[in-house]
Amino acid sequence: MPISLSAARNEPNATKGRFAAIHAASDRDAIAPLTLNDHLRTLQSHSTRHHYRRGETIFAEGEPADRVYKILAGTVRLCRYSAGGRRHITDFVLAGDLIGFLECADQPMTAEAVEDITLISYPRSCVDRLVASNPEIRTRVLCHLSSHLLEAQHQLFVLGCQSAKERLASFLMRFADRTDLAPGETLDLPMGRQDIADHLGMTIETVCRTISMLKNDGALAVPSSHELVLKDMRALRALAVEN
Amino acid sequence: MPISLSAARNEPNATKGRFAAIHAASDRDAIAPLTLNDHLRTLQSHSTRHHYRRGETIFAEGEPADRVYKILAGTVRLCRYSAGGRRHITDFVLAGDLIGFLECADQPMTAEAVEDITLISYPRSCVDRLVASNPEIRTRVLCHLSSHLLEAQHQLFVLGCQSAKERLASFLMRFADRTDLAPGETLDLPMGRQDIADHLGMTIETVCRTISMLKNDGALAVPSSHELVLKDMRALRALAVEN
DNA sequence: CGATGGATTGAACACTCTCAATACTGGTGG
DNA sequence: CCACCAGTATTGAGAGTGTTCAATCCATCG
Numbered sequence: 001m002p003i004s005l006s007a008a009r010n011e012p013n014a015t016k017g018r019f020a021a022i023h024a025a026s027d028r029d030a031i032a033p034l035t036l037n038d039h040l041r042t043l044q045s046h047s048t049r050h051h052y053r054r055g056e057t058i059f060a061e062g063e064p065a066d067r068v069y070k071i072l073a074g075t076v077r078l079c080r081y082s083a084g085g086r087r088h089i090t091d092f093v094l095a096g097d098l099i100g101f102l103e104c105a106d107q108p109m110t111a112e113a114v115e116d117i118t119l120i121s122y123p124r125s126c127v128d129r130l131v132a133s134n135p136e137i138r139t140r141v142l143c144h145l146s147s148h149l150l151e152a153q154h155q156l157f158v159l160g161c162q163s164a165k166e167r168l169a170s171f172l173m174r175f176a177d178r179t180d181l182a183p184g185e186t187l188d189l190p191m192g193r194q195d196i197a198d199h200l201g202m203t204i205e206t207v208c209r210t211i212s213m214l215k216n217d218g219a220l221a222v223p224s225s226h227e228l229v230l231k232d233m234r235a236l237r238a239l240a241v242e243n
Numbered sequence: 244m245p246i247s248l249s250a251a252r253n254e255p256n257a258t259k260g261r262f263a264a265i266h267a268a269s270d271r272d273a274i275a276p277l278t279l280n281d282h283l284r285t286l287q288s289h290s291t292r293h294h295y296r297r298g299e300t301i302f303a304e305g306e307p308a309d310r311v312y313k314i315l316a317g318t319v320r321l322c323r324y325s326a327g328g329r330r331h332i333t334d335f336v337l338a339g340d341l342i343g344f345l346e347c348a349d350q351p352m353t354a355e356a357v358e359d360i361t362l363i364s365y366p367r368s369c370v371d372r373l374v375a376s377n378p379e380i381r382t383r384v385l386c387h388l389s390s391h392l393l394e395a396q397h398q399l400f401v402l403g404c405q406s407a408k409e410r411l412a413s414f415l416m417r418f419a420d421r422t423d424l425a426p427g428e429t430l431d432l433p434m435g436r437q438d439i440a441d442h443l444g445m446t447i448e449t450v451c452r453t454i455s456m457l458k459n460d461g462a463l464a465v466p467s468s469h470e471l472v473l474k475d476m477r478a479l480r481a482l483a484v485e486n
Numbered sequence: 487c488g489a490t491g492g493a494t495t496g497a498a499c500a501c502t503c504t505c506a507a508t509a510c511t512g513g514t515g516g
Numbered sequence: 517c518c519a520c521c522a523g524t525a526t527t528g529a530g531a532g533t534g535t536t537c538a539a540t541c542c543a544t545c546g
Contacts, residue, residue: 080400084485088400103382103389108396138381139346145388146346152395153351157323157331159402160444164502193525201403203503208526225511225525242327407534436493449534451494468493468543 036098036140039130040070046126051118058111058119065107067121068100074117075190079198080109089199091151092191094178100124101144114191159201162242167200168210169219169239176230187228279341279383282373283313289369294361301354301362308350310364311343317360318433322441323352332442334394335434337421343367344387357434402444405485410443411453412462412482419473430471 049072052058058069058076076093090109093099099111100121131137158170172187181187189196197204211228214220219236221229230236292315295301301312301319319336333352336342342354343364374380401413415430424430432439440447454471457463462479464472473479 080396082400082404082485086404086485088403090396090399102392103385104393108393132378135375142346142384142388145385145392149345149388149392149395150347150351152392152399153323153333156333156395156398156402157325159399160331160441161325161329192523198403204525205504205527206502209502212526242325242329446535447493448495448536452534455494 034136034140036101036137036144037070037096039134039137039140040068040098040122040127043122043126043130047120047122049118049120051116052113054113054115056113058113058117059107060110061107063107065100065102065104066124068098068124068127069111069119069121070098071095072118072120075114076117076119077112077114077191077195077199078109079112087198088201089195091155092175092195092199098144100127101141114195164200164202164206164210165213166239166242167202168196168207168214169236171196171200172228172230173237173240176233181230183233184229186223187230189226189228193225277379277383279344279380279387280313280339282377282380282383283311283341283365283370286365286369286373290363290365292361292363294359295356297356297358299356301356301360302350304350304353306350308343308345308347309367311341311367311370312354312362312364313341314338315361315363317362318357319360319362320355320357320434320438320442321352322355330441331444332438334398335418335438335442341387343370344384357438407443407445407449407453408456409482409485410445411439411450411457412479414439414443415471415473416480416483419476424473426476427472429466430473432469432471436468 050058052074059065061080071093073095075095076099078090078093078099080088080090082088092114093111102108131141158167162170175189176187179187191199193207194204197207200207202210211220211222214236215222217232217235219230219232219239221231223229293301295317302308302310304323314336316338318338319342321333321336321342323331323333325331335357336354345351374384401410405413418432419430422430434442436450437447440450443450445453454463454465457479458465460475460478462473462475462482464474466472
């Protein structure tokens with residue numbers, strides 16, 4: 001039962017690293033390559049800015065998916081609701097992230113504001129023209145979808161194989177990586193315990209208890225319920241990768 | 244809270260149906276887009292055919308991802324192994340399916356033959372040239388990645404929210420759909436119980452017990468351990484969509 | 487026909503869930 | 517400024533689903 005060498009590849013920052021490499025190779029003219037994000041800026045004249053309050057729905061499952069969104073500030077959750085009222089949070093979308101590159105006529109899930117947010121959106125038709133016009137951008141879109149697929153597949157592993165403690169550690173590590181948390185800094189968790197629970201396939205009580213356990217272990221400090229200090233990154237990282 | 248209308252969109256046959264429709268018209272011309280599959284055939288001169296025996300590894304996590312594979316016969320499992328030896332089967336790949344369109348320098352997971360298989364593979368470089376040459380094909384690749392991402396996200400819901408019985412029903416329904424099972428026909432399950440367990444995040448014992456329960460419920464008949472008769476599709480479908 | 491690997495069943499246990507009570511927090515109005 | 521309120525978080529106790537460990541069954545194959 002070998003194969004341990006590549007555990008790190010599924011980590012979010014590993015993906016990031018790869019993109020950096022692609023960037024470097026693909027642009028001779030500029031050392032700083034353009035991200036999907038950068039390219040979207042050229043559509044500024046077609047863009048719309050919006051604010052949403054905490055809890056508001058940005059779009060709902062089943063609506064036509066005719067815009068691309070870029071979150072400027074705040075955090076969004078993407079959820080699926082089942083007929084019986086169960087909710088799964090597929091992912092959280094942070095400031096700077098994009099939504100809407102899926103090839104899909106209708107929204108496959110609902111987007112809700114976790115906290116007050118600002119976003120800018122572009123008509124899908126414009127984005128499609130932009131993408132079609134430029135091979136460089138097409139590559140970016142492929143990378144974007146690929147990295148999301150890899151993330152989802154990694155999350156399948158988390159939900160399929162890990163215990164509550166490991167899931168929470170995985171979540172915290174990924175979140176710390178995504179927010180470029182410096183060691184020792186306080187991790188700001190915009191979402192509530194219920195959101196974390198629905199993302200990790202646990203109950204709110206188990207999330208609370210698991211946080212308490214990690215606190216007792218000395219791995220975390222909890223200054224307030226939306227702030228965590230990752231005191232023992234090594235231990236948390238080990239839990240996330242699991243033994 | 245509702246939103247049930249679009250449940251079908253994430254179903255595999257929704258995607259397949261679309262491709263099938265496209266394919267049916269494909270003998271003509273402009274109205275008739277070709278599937279990704281069809282396009283790959285133009286690379287026949289660069290292709291290699293291979294056979295693998297039950298249990299053999301086709302490629303391993305971490306190897307360079309420099310080929311695209313098309314499964315001609317048999318079933319493949321895509322798995323991730325953790326350092327501690329846990330295994331998660333991300334998905335099963337059936338005859339006719341493609342592997343290798345992820346934008347990724349190294350294989351993110353291992354591919355193993357569930358049973359004896361035949362496949363044909365193409366160098367990634369050729370495929371990339373082909374894709375770059377034709378906007379139609381590019382759209383197909385985007386659709387391919389999108390539908391896989393949607394599948395993965397649906398599976399996240401299954402693992403995050405469903406009970407053992409519901410997971411198994413979800414699995415069987417999807418598998419029946421993917422193999423175009425006619426009502427009343429026997430479903431052929433090439434993979435073993437352990438594979439199903441590792442795909443659904445359960446143990447082999449729970450898989451067995453759950454199958455027994457469904458048999459006792461009258462939802463299934465089990466002529467042999469690799470054959471199932473879905474006697475009550477309605478009940479199974481209801482479980483899969485959950486209440 | 488015995489051997490091997492997979493499948494099935496049983497029993498005890500553990501982790502997580504459920505239900506319930508309590509504590510906290512931020513915001514509101516007196 | 518303080519008291520109250522509503523929503524959220526935390527903790528406790530008991531129950532349940534799924535796991536673990538172990539034994540038995542079954543099918544395939546040499």
